[in-house]
Amino acid sequence: MQEVLFLIPALPLVGFLILSLAGRHLSKQVIAVVGAGVVCIAAIATIWLGINFLQIPPENGAYTVTLWRWMSVANFNCSFSLRVDALSLVFLFVITFVGALIHIYSAGFMKHDRDYARFFASMNLFVCAMLILVMADNLVLMYLGWEGVGLCSYLLIGFWYETTANVQAANKAFYITRIGDTAMAIGLFLLFRELGTLDIPSIQNAAPEHFVKNSSLITSIALLLLAGGMGKSAQVPLQTWLPDAMAGPSPVSALIHAATMVTAGVYLVARMHGVFQLSPFVMNITAIVGAVTLLVAGCSAMVQTDIKRILAYSTISQLGYMFLALGVGAWSAGIFHFFTHAFFKALLFLAAGAVIESLHHEHGIFKMGGLKNKLPVVFYTFLAGAAALAALPLVTAGFFSKDQVLWYAWSAEGGSPLLWLIALAGAFITAFYTTRLMLVVFWGEAKTHVSEAPGRLMTWPLIILALLSVVAGFIEWPHNLLHVTLFSDVVQKVLPPVTEKEPIPSEAIFQLIAVVATLSGVYTGYLLYKKNTSIVAKWKQVPALVGLRNFFFSGWRFDQLYHTLFVRPFVFVTNLNKQDVIDKIYTGIVSMFQWLNGIFSVSQDGSVRTYVISVLIGIIFILALQFIL
Amino acid sequence: MNYLFYISSIVAIAATVMVITRHQPVHALLYLVVSFLGVAMIFLSLGAPFVATLEIILYAGAIIVLFIFVVMMLNLGRESAIQERQWMQPKTWIGPSILTAILLGELLVLLTMGGSAPMPQQTVDLKKIPLSLYGEYVIAVELTGFLLMAGIVGAAHIGRHKKKYLHRFLKQEEEAV
Amino acid sequence: MQSYSVLVVAAILFVLGLLGVLTRRNIIFILISIEIMLNAAGVAFVAAGARWGQPDGQVMFLFILAMAASEVSVGLALVMQVYHQHKTLDVSKLNNLKDDIEV
Structure with missing residues (x-):
């Protein structure tokens, strides 16, 4: 059973490789069969795995398989190992099963699109990265999947890249989730510094003994991890990217921005529950973030007119419910x-x-x-x-x-x-x-x-x-x-x-x-x-209500707020430094050498006689040194 | 043998001075032959008859012939002599003469400074030359073979009469003009 | 006869060749002067070999000879080509490699 575990993420990867390397030579039917087929097989494998899991629960409650050692530096060891327990299994099932249905749907939905192969290749890569994310046995591998899904999200939001707005939406999603990812990376570094390991079971075991409950250290680690989850799961205040992410094709919105990727934050918090439980303060923060998010996004959803934006805000709101549940301890x-x-x-x-x-x-x-x-x-x-x-x-x-x-x-x-x-x-x-x-x-x-x-x-x-x-x-x-x-x-x-x-x-x-x-x-x-x-x-006659409606419509003006708080000061500072002060040093060096070049190029006058005289003077000088030394 | 050396040295130096002051290339070449012959005599007086022979055959024979051929092919006659006369102004000699005089002075001082020994008068055994040539210097002989090969191929390639061909930099320059 | 007297002769011949290279503008004369310089170096080698009664000086002269032969053949071929392309043998006119950078 454990030996076939690797097949589940490997199959979509194979699909990705086939489609990205040979995609342009295949007919649309073959592309659809390969693209949807690998995910369907993965789904069947997952269901079979799940049945086995439920009938004969494995020891320790998890299937574990180590594929190869990934890196080993000093006392840091990281292996490429997969682990499936009950929590992963739920996610695995949703990812592969819903993923397979969405792939089948996409085969019909995208049939008129030029970049059929690119679409399925990106989708397969996404499924692979998401499976690695939920099957990872250590946080480094999980981070690989975490960044992988971020990349695929970027690629698929900007799938129709000819339209500038789509590319901007993709960039926005990438930048904002990057804020959370950076926080999460710092949290991982802190965890490693404290515990000396990033294996998830060891962290769960070691954390309660190592950390004092409610200490500032565990609080900051949990807060950083929570920030990572908030970025990925579009929680206030990092929620602004998700409504714009609807620029991608609808199956992408369904798979990535509703069913799977945006719940990676939920998975992270649930997976690291041992850490979060040590800090009731952060648990409260999680619940409050969830509550605020569900209210903010719900209000915005009420007044939207774009069908996909309504669903996007509703997704944010439902994610808020999940965070609320995790925060109050109802895992x-x-x-x-x-x-x-x-x-x-x-x-x-x-x-x-x-x-x-x-x-x-x-x-x-x-x-x-x-x-x-x-x-x-x-x-x-x-x-x-x-x-x-x-x-x-x-x-x-x-x-x-x-x-x-x-x-x-x-x-x-x-x-x-x-x-x-x-x-x-x-x-x-x-x-x-x-x-x-x-x-x-x-x-x-x-x-x-x-x-x-x-x-x-x-x-x-x-x-x-x-x-x-x-x-x-x-x-x-x-x-x-x-x-x-x-x-x-x-x-x-x-x-x-x-x-x-x-x-x-x-x-x-x-x-x-x-x-x-x-x-x-x-x-x-x-x-x-x-x-x-x-x-x-x-109601449309009442100015106050219209103002409220516009406020909600713009997503509580978070975009404008960030624009004023971050974008404009940044643009201002870059404008100040348009001449690039530090670059002056280098241009100075360059002009000094140009000046020297001008002086020395006089000696290169193309005349043989000058060269011979130069050589002669050199010989005379060297011979003269014989008398002096 | 001492007299032979001094006389031939004087002849060689005088002939060399004539070489570098002539206007006509052919005259210069004739004095060059005399200079080579003088040097060959010096070799003879130093007890090296083999290289003296080679000096005459190869320098005075082959290389001079090459020069003469080129002078003939370029047809450097009276016009070039007039040209040379115009170029040979006394003032062009001043700077180089001073520099070379300094160099000569330094060389003489260095040569006499290191003390001296009387030259042995016996001839170096001729048999020793090929033995060391194909013994310890065999690699150098091989390399000399490469050099001569490259010289032949290079001369044949460069000397071929082809249509005027300019390097791409020069071509651009010409177009710009 | 002292050993340095031969070397002095070689030095004088070398310096004369150098003077020729410096003063003459005709490429053929420059080549001739180079031959004189090579010859002077050969004299010095042979003198050194004779001083110690060893054949190495003469062997070196043989190498110089071979080098001079190939140098002259390539050099004269270049002279032909230069004359063919530029219609002059004046080295002061053959200065296309001059660096014309303006500062």
Whole structure:
């Protein structure tokens, strides 16, 4: 079993190599078969691995395989070793399975694109890097995957590089995540200096003994690691890159910027839970960051008009929920929300991609409308995804995970009523903007002509994901209903269980409140965008509300803030130093040598006689030295 | 033998002075032959008859013939002599004469400074020359063979009459003009 | 006869050749002067060999001879070529390698 572990990341790598080296000589069919095929095989291998894992749990709770020694310097040893435990397995399953569906979808979605091979090559490389990230046994290898997914994200956001805006979006994503990555690298250095190792199991074992709980050292390490996770997972204040990242093709948004890469931060925090638990302060920060993010992004999602930007802000907001869950100590709830979110958000992006494709690349939701009857498959699948996002009770996966997060936001050790209240407001907002999106896009009258319905390659992944969006939540039920805990049983072999506060209020009341919030959100959306649209028109007359709307629309003006705080001072300083003061030294040296050259070039007059005389004078001089010395 | 040496030295030096002051190339070459013959006599007086013979055959024979051929092919007659006369102003001699005089002075001082010994009067055994030539100096003989080969090929290549061909730098210069 | 007297003769011949190289403008005369200088060096070698009664000086003269032969053949070929291309034998006009850098 352990021997075939390497196949899972190796297969997409093989696909990448084939497509990048020979891609231009292959037909589109072959490219699609290779590109999607390797990921599908990896998915099958992962499922087989998972079945084995669940039937006969390995010793120590993890499969480990060391492929080769990567580097060995003094007392620093780093091997290329893979490790799969329950937490990695959840991520592995999502990456390969959702990845495979998205690859199949892409085969249909990208069929008219020139750079078919480049697209699949980048996607395969991404899958490979992401698998290395979650399978890594040590943090150095994980960092390799971490940077690898950042690179692929950059390549794929800027996939249509002829448009300047896409390239700028790619650059922005790259720069901003780099801030987090640098913080994370410093955190890794600190960890290594303190513990002398970067192997994840050794860190988990050694950290509680080595560090004093709540000491400033462990706090700074945890904060730096958290900053890395915040950059990758687009948490406030490093969230501004994700809405712009929607410049990439829709499957890219689904795979990288919804289902997998942006959850790498969640994975990092969960993976390093041993470190984070030593610093309750950082845990609180994590929860607060998550809460702030979900509120900020939710508010922005309410007023966006671009279908993909709505989904992007909603992704940020859902990531906020995950961070909130991790921060309050509800580790498995955070991972569970990641699990369900991966399905329904991938589904929403893919369905949105199908809508955009059928409407001649129209992104604005107010130019859509009436698609309910024209694109029935897309409509029903989108409906399933949207219901899961809004967390409609009992029938959707999103309900089970979000309910758990909400419940623990109050009742878990690090929870507090305020966090719960914010999360509840977030649930209301989520339900509201999801309803708005559904009503505007699929009901009402048609505003743009539908060119072609998506083909079977595109609809089948949608249907499978829609089914999963509904049923994926059934593996984990609340404690007071049914009490099924399949998911947390598996994950809690790795992650610590939740410690609940005493006294705990009744869970049923909280669920009822959450349901009421969700339903009232849906009803508000229905009221404003279907039943009585004149209210919105009336609000547009009020200047204060329009100002608020613009504030939200621009993403709480974070971009403008960063522009004023960082970009303009930097441009100012560079303008000051346009002449480059330090360069003066070098130009001075250059001009000195030019001057010397001018003097010495007089001696090169091209005349043989001068040269002979020079030689003669030299001989006379040397002979004269014989008398002196 | 001493008289032979001194007389031939005087002849060689006088002939050399004539060589570097002549206007006509052919006259200079004739004095050069005399100079070579004088040097050959010096060799003879030093007890080196073999190199004296080679001096006459190769220097006075072959190399002079080469020079004469070139002078003939370039057809350097009266015009070039007039040209030389114009070039040979006394003032062109002043600077080089001073410099070379200084050099000669230094050389003489250095040569006489190191003490002296009477020259032995016996001849070096002729057999010794080829033995050491093909013994310890065999590598140098090989290298000399390369040098002569390169000289022949180089002369044949450079001396070929081809159409006027300028180096690319000179060509640009010409175009610019 | 003292050993330095031969070397003095060689030095005088060498300096005369050098003077010729410095004063003459015709390439053929410069080549002739170079031959004189090489010859003077040969005299010095042979004198040194005779002083110690060893054959090495004469062997060196043989090498100088071979070198002079190849030098003259290449040099004269160059003279032909120069005359053919520039229609002059004046070395002061053959100064195309002058560095004309303006500062």
